[in-house]
Amino acid sequence: MKESNVILFQDVVKTRENIQVGPLNIQIPQGCVTAIVGTNGSGKTTLLSMCMGFVHPDRGVISIFQEQIQSDRDAALKARIGFVGEHPNSDDNDWTADQLAAFTAQWYPKWDWQFYQHHVTKYGIPPKKKLHKLSKGMRRKLDLIIAMSPQPELLLLDEPSSGLDPLAWRMMIDDMHTYLQDGKRSVVIATHSIEEVKRLADYILFMYKGQVLQMVEKDAMFDAWKEFFIDGKADDYDRVPGLVKAIQERYGVRLISNNAEKLEAFLQKNEIPALQTKSMELDDILAYLIELNDEGRNIQR
Amino acid sequence: MFMPIQINENSSEPLYAQIKHQLRALILSGHLEGGMLLPSIREFANQLQCSVITVRRVYQDLENDGLLRTKQGTGTFVAHVHVEERDRYRRHAVERALEEAVDAAIRVNISRGELEQLLQDVIHRKWNAEQAKSE
Numbered sequence: 154m155k156e157s158n159v160i161l162f163q164d165v166v167k168t169r170e171n172i173q174v175g176p177l178n179i180q181i182p183q184g185c186v187t188a189i190v191g192t193n194g195s196g197k198t199t200l201l202s203m204c205m206g207f208v209h210p211d212r213g214v215i216s217i218f219q220e221q222i223q224s225d226r227d228a229a230l231k232a233r234i235g236f237v238g239e240h241p242n243s244d245d246n247d248w249t250a251d252q253l254a255a256f257t258a259q260w261y262p263k264w265d266w267q268f269y270q271h272h273v274t275k276y277g278i279p280p281k282k283k284l285h286k287l288s289k290g291m292r293r294k295l296d297l298i299i300a301m302s303p304q305p306e307l308l309l310l311d312e313p314s315s316g317l318d319p320l321a322w323r324m325m326i327d328d329m330h331t332y333l334q335d336g337k338r339s340v341v342i343a344t345h346s347i348e349e350v351k352r353l354a355d356y357i358l359f360m361y362k363g364q365v366l367q368m369v370e371k372d373a374m375f376d377a378w379k380e381f382f383i384d385g386k387a388d389d390y391d392r393v394p395g396l397v398k399a400i401q402e403r404y405g406v407r408l409i410s411n412n413a414e415k416l417e418a419f420l421q422k423n424e425i426p427a428l429q430t431k432s433m434e435l436d437d438i439l440a441y442l443i444e445l446n447d448e449g450r451n452i453q454r
Numbered sequence: 455m456f457m458p459i460q461i462n463e464n465s466s467e468p469l470y471a472q473i474k475h476q477l478r479a480l481i482l483s484g485h486l487e488g489g490m491l492l493p494s495i496r497e498f499a500n501q502l503q504c505s506v507i508t509v510r511r512v513y514q515d516l517e518n519d520g521l522l523r524t525k526q527g528t529g530t531f532v533a534h535v536h537v538e539e540r541d542r543y544r545r546h547a548v549e550r551a552l553e554e555a556v557d558a559a560i561r562v563n564i565s566r567g568e569l570e571q572l573l574q575d576v577i578h579r580k581w582n583a584e585q586a587k588s589e
Contacts, residue, residue, distance in 0.1 A: 185506060330500050355505035372508045376468040417466050432463040 157219070159183040159307055159339040160204060165213030167199055174199045174363035176213065181356075184336050186329075187368075188350045189343040190439060191360035197343040198239050200360070201309050204341070205236055217307070232261050235300035239311040241292045246285035250278055250295050254302070261303035269302040272328070276321060289316040297325060301332060308332070310342040314349060326352050347435045357435075359442055366442050378438050379413035381420065382406070382429040394419050397441050409433075409441060455493050458485075461502060469504055474512045481521045481532055482543035488534035492522070495530075 160181035167174045174196040181187050189197045202208040203215055206222055215222045220230060245253050250273060258264040273280055276294040284292060293316045300308060314322050326349070332338060344350060350357060350371070357374060359366035383390075387401040395412030405428065410416040413430075420427055445451070459476045461469065480486045492498070495513065499506045513530050516522040524530045559569045 330496070333496050334494065336494065336496055336506075351503055352500075355499075355507055370507050371505045372469045375463070376470075379466060413466055414468075430464055430466050 157183050158216075159218060160341065161214075161216040161219075162200075163214045163216075165203065165210045165215055167203060167208060167210045169199060169363075172196065172363040175210070177365060179358065179365060179368065181339065181341055181358075183339050185355040186333065186340040186342065186353045187356040187358055188354035188371075189341065189358045189360060190345075190350060190435065191366075192439075192443070194362075195360040196363040197360055198311055199363075201236075201238075201311050201341065201343060204309055205231070205234070228260070232263075232303065233306045235303060235305035235308045237293075237296045237300045237308075237310045237313045241284070241296055246283070248284055249281050250284065250287075251280045253284065253295070254299060257299055258302070263304045265302050265304055268304070269298060272298040272301075276324065290318060290321065293317055294321055294325075297328075301328070306338055308338070308340045308342075310340065310344075312343055312345065314344070314346055329353055350435055359439060361443055361446060366446055374438065375432060377411055377413055378433045378441075379410050379416075380429075380431040380433055381408040381410065381413075381416065381427045382431075383408065383420070383425055383427055385425075397445065411441070411445075455497075457493065457498070457501065459502060461504075470508045470511055473502060473504070473508065474515055477512060478516060478519075478521060479547070481516070482535060482540055483547075484540065486532045488532055490532045491528075492530045492532065 158180045160179065162175075162177045162179040165175050165177040172194065177200065179200075189200065191197055199208060203210055204217060204222075206227055217230060218233065222230065248256070254269055258266070273295070276291075276298065278287070278291055278295050278298070284295070287295070293313065297310075297313055300310070314325060317325060329340065333340065340353070342349070342353065354371050356368060357371055358368045382402070382405055384405045387399040387406045390396065390399040390406055390408060393399070393408065393416060395410045395415035397409040397411050400407040400409065408416060417427070417430075457477075458480070459473060461472055465472065486492075492513075493501065495506050495509045498509045502509070513522060513524070517524060517530075521533055521535065522530050523533050555573075556569070559572075564572075
């Protein structure tokens, strides 16, 4: 079964003060969670803002639900998208949660009051308190609920969990799973949380300095990136197939691989026993991807 | 629904293969009965903390092998597996385990006679223990 795309970027370029974002060519599959992972200032927020039409690209085409975005008449399109931005909107500060909900509900024909009420109670958000008096985490929870209450087909989330306490975070993960249950809805989430990627993502979009480093299916990525511990000296192994880096340890060598299958086949053929094989963490993988990119080496396996 | 599938992140066996082998074993060993509804792709992916792409691939492969079947709009079910196939699988699983044991013996240069004697002893000991338990 081939997935169709929920978001499509074709040669999209946006020049910002410090960096040029793009040219971006991205396909975000429908029915999946795509996590955007990258360093600060890598263009994640610009990418999401362009999807919402808050930022207009200098050139290129962005399509959502197979429809090209046109800023002047995209109200119907936006009614199908839930969005949580990087920062809460300070224009709403003098409102209460219920007032903000009532205002927002006007724009969404499928707004679900029952969902809203249930979740406001569940997350313990005071419905009658002015928003500037809420803590950062409370405000974040409210923004998430308001984004999900219209039952959108697509959720765009910019670091939604920043400021959430661990219990609220768990509730958020559960709510996302419930939201995704029908298999057709899609989520794009910019995040710095490794755990969030592990628990939610199907695809990972790595960004760095305004460019896409790699878009990869999560499990295929974790299968490909492994560490092997073997006896010997690092210098003897720097030409091994599938190798990113050979690191000298006190006892033996640590081989970092982005093609574990290839590297393991090499070890077996040469009868080099791997003393240990270990999976790698997302932040290590990101760091090595950046290293490969900066050295001008090929990232694709 | 909880599925007893154990993932080893540090194994070099791809995640997809680990899940497929274990699910296949659960079906062929009769742990999952014919006609049983499996979790949805998203639900299973959440439980295993893997992607929906992996689960979809596992379901599709096992469906092609005749172990699962999908009804549009209802979900994925365990297929009714023939008795012969189940027996074949049981024999195969034991055969594989024995092969590993023999490999271990070869690695430490044990003699054939010694291995045969050892196997007899192990069977004798375990069988008696099992019988004692059931009495």
